[in-house]
Amino acid sequence: MIRLARYLIPLFVFLGMCVFLYKGLYADPTIRKSEVLSKPFPVFELPDLEDVQILHTNEIFDGKVTLVNVWGVWCITCAIELPYLTALSENGLTVVGLYYDQDIDPNFGTKTLTRVRQEVAETVSRYGNPFAFNIFDVFRDTALDLGVTGAPESFLVDENGVIRVHHLGDINPRVWRQKFSPVLNEIAPSIEASIALMNDAITGAQAGIGEGVSGE
Amino acid sequence: MSKKPVLKGLSKFVRSVGVCMSVCIGVAAFTLCTPAFAQNSDDVGQAALIQQTELNPQSQPQPGQTPAGLQERPKQEYAENYVFVDAGKRREFLELTAELRCPKCQNQNIADSDAPIAHDMRRKTYELMQEGKDKSQVIEWMKVRYGDFVHYQPPVNAVTIWLWVLPVLFAVLMLVFFILRRKPDIEQDIESKLARADQMLKDD
Missing domain, CATH: 1.10.8.640 (Cytochrome C biogenesis protein)
Structure with a gap:
């Protein structure tokens, strides 16, 4: 018995290490816990992108659920998610852009605000405009306060101004179902019901296309 | 102790490798503990x-x-x-x-x-x-x-403490195991084998 254990213990240790290392092989090192989740949205006072005289503050969150999308025209993934975000806004979700531009910063070069506005207008006219308005994060301080590491990132903020979902990367029906749907169902069930119907329609249509291809 | 010499040699080898490894891991753990390394x-x-x-x-x-x-x-x-x-x-x-x-x-x-x-x-x-x-x-x-x-220097807390404790614990355990497993009866074993060999020679 003891003799048997002498050979079995190393075997089990080895197998345990195999499982551990195998899991490590497919672990995503970029996944990190968000520090702002379940915390109030950082205090800010920033100008509107279209009219710098208008100042937005945390009051924009009062009384409604808001999806804050951190984006920029230079970011390709942001453009890819614009049509879906537009569909979300059409279903009654307020989408607000937190816009930031690299080129208007001392570190990155010079671009006039007029040029930025022009590029934004071009982009949203091509891919869809989900934004109620764009907040211009001039020095990217609010992005830093939010723990943003790169665009696109999205924050679902409830009517009390508390961040309920922090998502890195683009939003699509799959991501929505996994991350946003359960939370929105809790804080704004009517909007979520409408979005869920739309998602089913999108995936249904995609499945239909898939069948068509496989049937050929 | 009638044990096959091959297996005996193997287990001895495995044991010494185990001790070497634990010493190495222990040293590595202490190196990591020093702030100079973390800030390198x-x-x-x-x-x-x-x-x-x-x-x-x-x-x-x-x-x-x-x-x-x-x-x-x-x-x-x-x-x-x-x-x-x-x-x-x-x-x-x-x-x-x-x-x-x-x-x-x-x-x-x-x-x-x-x-x-x-x-x-x-x-x-x-x-x-x-x-x-x-x-x-x-x-x-x-x-x-x-x-x-x-920050490149991880804080010591309930989760990360194991990074420092586990290797040291492992080294200590292996050392204790090694000391306890050392058998003093090897000489007797050889003596009995010699006696048996003598017996065989005599029989021839």
Whole structure:
């Protein structure tokens, strides 16, 4: 018995290490816990992108659920998610852009605000405009306060101004179902019901296309 | 003790390998414990920043500027230029940017990385230092936003304590195991074998 254990213990240790290392092989090192989740949205006072005289503050969150999308025209993934975000806004979700531009910063070069506005207008006219308005994060301080590491990132903020979902990367029906749907169902069930119907329609249509291809 | 000599040799070998490994792991664990190791960062990135901080002292970021004054801002240089009156402060800035980890890129400090977020974090580090915050306050500011991940020296807490304790524990256990398993009856074994060999010779 003891003799048997002498050979079995190393075997089990080895197998345990195999499982551990195998899991490590497919672990995503970029996944990190968000520090702002379940915390109030950082205090800010920033100008509107279209009219710098208008100042937005945390009051924009009062009384409604808001999806804050951190984006920029230079970011390709942001453009890819614009049509879906537009569909979300059409279903009654307020989408607000937190816009930031690299080129208007001392570190990155010079671009006039007029040029930025022009590029934004071009982009949203091509891919869809989900934004109620764009907040211009001039020095990217609010992005830093939010723990943003790169665009696109999205924050679902409830009517009390508390961040309920922090998502890195683009939003699509799959991501929505996994991350946003359960939370929105809790804080704004009517909007979520409408979005869920739309998602089913999108995936249904995609499945239909898939069948068509496989049937050929 | 009638044990096959091959198996016996094998188990001895495995045991000695085990002891060697545990000693190595123990040494590695203690090396990791020393702060000097954790702060050992890339000198290349630092050198580049030293150059940057020395060149072009006339232009610097102006964090306090209002958004309304955006269009009137003078044309700026592409590279960031951080000016320090106090040499000690500059040293502190270089230390900080070497110690803080870029949250976007895999395993680069913010001095070394060219990711936009690293640029922003360097600028923020500079701003916070200009506001009079010391090293630990700047690190804390970053940690609040980006978690413990952002600092290259992990804090010792209930989760990370095992990084230090486990290897040492393993080494100690192996040592105890090794001492307990040592058998004093090897000589007797040989004597009995010799006796048996003698017997066989006699029989021939």
